[in-house]
Amino acid sequence: MSRLLTKHCQPCEGSVQPFTREEAQTLLNQEIQEWCLNETATEINRAYKFKNYYETMAFVNGIAWIAHQEDHHPNLEISYCRCLVRYCTHAINGLSENDFICAARVDALLLPPQGIAVCKP
Numbered sequence: 001m002s003r004l005l006t007k008h009c010q011p012c013e014g015s016v017q018p019f020t021r022e023e024a025q026t027l028l029n030q031e032i033q034e035w036c037l038n039e040t041a042t043e044i045n046r047a048y049k050f051k052n053y054y055e056t057m058a059f060v061n062g063i064a065w066i067a068h069q070e071d072h073h074p075n076l077e078i079s080y081c082r083c084l085v086r087y088c089t090h091a092i093n094g095l096s097e098n099d100f101i102c103a104a105r106v107d108a109l110l111l112p113p114q115g116i117a118v119c120k121p
């Protein structure tokens with residue numbers, strides 16, 4: 001399990017410095033290898049493919065839930081069987097740990113279930 005899944009987003013208006021390209025690439029290589037860094041090192045992105053619109057939109061709803069829980073919001077490009085997810089931290093015009101935490105949470109949406117939760121009446 002990614003170490004990032006043990007963390008939650010923190011407000012970073014003002015005080016936080018954006019990651020350097022080297023810092024971002026190192027964290028990406030260690031924790032979320034399927035994601036790409038853009039040319040200016042201000043965004044990470046990953047394209048996910050699905051077999052139909054229903055599955056694509058179910059995934060998008062999962063992302064919306066993560067965005068709501070973490071108060072950190074991606075840019076999404078949605079088509080019939082593809083979703084491009086792009087994270088950057090608007091407040092600092094670059095990448096913060098929040099982007100990597102949310103990226104790891106989005107990846108985890110697609111992991112197989114780890115067990116069956118037993119609900120007590």
Ligand SMILES: C[C@H](O)[C@H](O)[C@H]1CNC2=NC(N)=NC(=O)C2=N1
Nearest residue numbers: 071072073074088089090091092
């Ligand atoms: C007040 C609130 O926490 C901020 O406006 C949050 C909301 N969601 C956000 N999402 C992203 N991607 N970047 C931000 O800087 C950001 N800021």
